[in-house]
Amino acid sequence: xxxxxxxxxxxxxxxxxxxxxxxxAAKSAAxxxxxxxxxxxxxxxxxxxxxxxxxxxxxxxxxxxxxxDNGWNADGYKExxxxxxxxxxxxxxxxxxxxxxxxxxxRNYASEGYKLVIDNEQYHCEIMAEIAPEFPDVTFACVxxxxxxxxxxxxxxxxxxxxxxxxxxxxxxxxxxxxxxxxYSTDSSSALTMLAALKAGAxxxxxxxxxxxxxTGSFSDLEAGKEMCTxxxxxxxxxxxxxxxxxxxxxxxxxxxxxxxxxxxxxxxNDISADYVLGSAMLPPSNILKIMISGYIDGTLKxxxxxxVMGIKEGCEEFRVNPTMKGKLDQSVFDALxxxxxxxxxxxxxxxxxxxxx
Amino acid sequence: xHREKFKSFLQKRSFLITGGMAILAIFIAMVVGGIxxxxxxxxxxxxxxxxxxxxxxxxxxxxxxxxxxxxLLCCALSFSLAQKSGFFNLGSEGQLYMGALCSVLMAxxxxxxxxxxxxxxSVLAGIFGGAALSLVAGILKILFDAxxxxxxxxLNYIMTYIIALLVSGAMKDPQSAMEQTASVPANTRLxxxxxxxxLHAGLFIALAVLILVWFLHQRTVRGFEMRLSGINPxxxxxxxxxxxxxxxxxxxxxGALSGLGGSLELLxxxxxxxxxxxxNFGFDGIGIAVMxxxxxxxxLLSAFLFAALRIGTSSMQRSMxxxxxxxxxxxGIIIIAVIVSNYYVRxxxxxxxxxxxxx
Numbered sequence: 001x002x003x004x005x006x007x008x009x010x011x012x013x014x015x016x017x018x019x020x021x022x023x024x025a026a027k028s029a030a031x032x033x034x035x036x037x038x039x040x041x042x043x044x045x046x047x048x049x050x051x052x053x054x055x056x057x058x059x060x061x062x063x064x065x066x067x068x069d070n071g072w073n074a075d076g077y078k079e080x081x082x083x084x085x086x087x088x089x090x091x092x093x094x095x096x097x098x099x100x101x102x103x104x105x106x107r108n109y110a111s112e113g114y115k116l117v118i119d120n121e122q123y124h125c126e127i128m129a130e131i132a133p134e135f136p137d138v139t140f141a142c143v144x145x146x147x148x149x150x151x152x153x154x155x156x157x158x159x160x161x162x163x164x165x166x167x168x169x170x171x172x173x174x175x176x177x178x179x180x181x182x183x184y185s186t187d188s189s190s191a192l193t194m195l196a197a198l199k200a201g202a203x204x205x206x207x208x209x210x211x212x213x214x215x216t217g218s219f220s221d222l223e224a225g226k227e228m229c230t231x232x233x234x235x236x237x238x239x240x241x242x243x244x245x246x247x248x249x250x251x252x253x254x255x256x257x258x259x260x261x262x263x264x265x266x267x268x269x270n271d272i273s274a275d276y277v278l279g280s281a282m283l284p285p286s287n288i289l290k291i292m293i294s295g296y297i298d299g300t301l302k303x304x305x306x307x308x309v310m311g312i313k314e315g316c317e318e319f320r321v322n323p324t325m326k327g328k329l330d331q332s333v334f335d336a337l338x339x340x341x342x343x344x345x346x347x348x349x350x351x352x353x354x355x356x357x358x
Numbered sequence: 359x360h361r362e363k364f365k366s367f368l369q370k371r372s373f374l375i376t377g378g379m380a381i382l383a384i385f386i387a388m389v390v391g392g393i394x395x396x397x398x399x400x401x402x403x404x405x406x407x408x409x410x411x412x413x414x415x416x417x418x419x420x421x422x423x424x425x426x427x428x429x430l431l432c433c434a435l436s437f438s439l440a441q442k443s444g445f446f447n448l449g450s451e452g453q454l455y456m457g458a459l460c461s462v463l464m465a466x467x468x469x470x471x472x473x474x475x476x477x478x479x480s481v482l483a484g485i486f487g488g489a490a491l492s493l494v495a496g497i498l499k500i501l502f503d504a505x506x507x508x509x510x511x512x513l514n515y516i517m518t519y520i521i522a523l524l525v526s527g528a529m530k531d532p533q534s535a536m537e538q539t540a541s542v543p544a545n546t547r548l549x550x551x552x553x554x555x556x557l558h559a560g561l562f563i564a565l566a567v568l569i570l571v572w573f574l575h576q577r578t579v580r581g582f583e584m585r586l587s588g589i590n591p592x593x594x595x596x597x598x599x600x601x602x603x604x605x606x607x608x609x610x611x612x613g614a615l616s617g618l619g620g621s622l623e624l625l626x627x628x629x630x631x632x633x634x635x636x637x638n639f640g641f642d643g644i645g646i647a648v649m650x651x652x653x654x655x656x657x658l659l660s661a662f663l664f665a666a667l668r669i670g671t672s673s674m675q676r677s678m679x680x681x682x683x684x685x686x687x688x689x690g691i692i693i694i695a696v697i698v699s700n701y702y703v704r705x706x707x708x709x710x711x712x713x714x715x716x717x
Contacts, residue, residue: 092676092679093679094672098634099632100637101637103628105672105676107556108672108673109676111418111419112416112676126534126535189535
């Protein structure tokens with residue numbers, strides 16, 4: 001009875017309307033792909049915690065970079081703190097966990113009684129999927145993970161819808177017909193997906209638009225980001241989209257200083273410049289974490305060997321126009337965006353993505 | 359009378375002075391660290407409790423500590439042996455990478471072989487790899503009198519970037535989005551030796567090598583020649599020692615030890631090679647050798663300290679949310695304190711020797 005009461009109380013914890021709609025969307029998406037698993041659900045763990053009087057579920061959250069990166073990790077960290085309060089979780093955080101440390105950290109958490117171990121770094125999903133079978137009574141989760149295991153939850157954005165919309169806006173705005181794309185590498189599957197989506201979006205409204213793609217080789221080398229940005233501007237790019245970790249903000253600031261448009265990535269960066277930031281193509285970990293934890297607490301999400309793919313309709317991705325652009329750009333830009341958004345949501349717009357294993 | 363008895367007792371057991379001072383230094387450093395932890399609002403006693411719990415609190419934690427200990431020990435032995443032979447081998451990191459690379463290349467072709475020979479040849483490949491890379495620096499020194507401080511350091515960078523190129527290109531696992539090789543076949547992996555942990559057999563290989571290296575260095579003619587050449591090459595030459603040969607042997611064995619460390623880490627722990635595979639084992643090995651005063655027991659204990667610091671501080675962050683920068687500060691303070699304590703150990707030992715009656 002105490003267990004059910006605890007579960008009911010946690011499940012009933014209110015949220016704002018956007019998280020309710022997100023949760024509802026997650027339920028319908030998750031139920032389509034989730035499979036039965038032998039792993040203990042957080043539901044049962046919540047009950048176990050209640051019965052021992054601890055009242056708090058131990059959850060671990062790991063990130064590869066630093067918590068103050070103003071982007072991916074900062075967003076995830078902030079959301080985890082809010083979720084910890086909302087669902088009465090005992091969350092342990094560990095930052096700066098690179099791919100060589102990740103196996104140790106994940107295993108250490110799993111062996112120390114943490115029932116839910118979440119990794120905020122998508123590339124760690126492979127590591128997590130290898131480790132998960134060693135700890136069948138622990139649930140693992142990876143934000144934007146593309147590989148999963150029976151006792152693991154991997155929720156990933158489809159990686160193209162929001163960037164397609166960024167391409168639409170960039171294609172309408174560009175005068176030089178040259179768009180710049182900066183990513184960590186130029187040949188990873190996610191980089192190639194971003195390239196394909198940006199190009200498709202731009203060319204859907206401007207057949208002359210083309211994309212120049214460069215790589216920083218680092219998520220934290222700000223100088224590299226600045227150099228790549230300057231190089232693209234020198235090559236004539238007048239709209240630049242950067243998705244390379246800590247470099248994102250530096251690139252956008254460089255663009256603003258050189259009076260070139262930019263588009264933000266991952267989180268809302270529209271406030272960086274009122275005049276030169278067109279919008280932000282968002283795939284914030286906060287959205288995925290909300291879906292993960294709320295879905296798992298109320299039992300709609302269980303481990304599954306198949307990653308769950310979500311897009312704009314499910315509330316995982318979003319393209320947020322900079323409100324300051326409303327008065328500055330032609331209405332046709334926003335009309336094109338609205339049309340494209342509808343097409344992406346109803347599935348009538350598809351992009352041919354690169355054929356890679358991930 | 360009692361004072362003289364005590365002095366005589368210590369003179370015969372100088373390890374007590376060394377060990378005692380090291381423990382005192384660590385204690386003082388932890389007090390300083392505790393004050394810093396307290397200043398940011400965390401209970402230092404609870405923090406240190408989680409520190410020790412991470413290392414000794416579970417079989418699993420202890421196993422992880424010893425897994426970290428293994429490559430650190432190998433790299434420390436590598437630097438120590440070379441240094442005592444007159445060669446400053448700063449290339450342990452690169453030699454470790456070369457060892458891991460050769461092991462993964464060998465192991466990937468031995469999937470049909472029984473486990474024991476497969477492991478043997480995979481480890482051997484790592485040893486040869488590390489030795490070969492070190493020999494490059496040795497040849498440059500012998501032929502061109504090239505400063506090994508620079509050549510070994512540069513070889514570190516070369517090797518690190520060769521690995522980065524290979525794991526993102528020719529050797530990249532096509533099934534993975536990460537820049538890494540495929541995992542080595544199961545029959546080439548070092549077996550686990552402790553239930554409920556991932557402690558692997560590489561620990562015993564490393565300890566056996568420690569004894570072997572000590573024996574080679576202290577009880578053989580070749581070892582004597584290496585030491586003599588390290589102290590004074592000209593004197594060694596006039597004494598009839600082929601100092602160049604002695605140096606080359608030291609360089610090869612030194613590189614082999616680092617290569618062994620890379621091999622054991624690959625085949626026992628990570629199973630695949632990737633950019634950032636080493637996590638500074640090679641560079642930490644230098645610090646361990648210095649802290650251990652190039653003595654096998656000292657190196658053993660220092661390597662354990664370094665491994666324990668890695669695991670314990672990680673536990674502090676997980677359990678008590680001690681920020682990462684403060685953990686690095688704590689590690690640094692402890693290491694500096696132990697190194698400084700060596701000065702006082704020498705002074706105490708010197709005063710005991712001065713007090714010793716003549717004749």
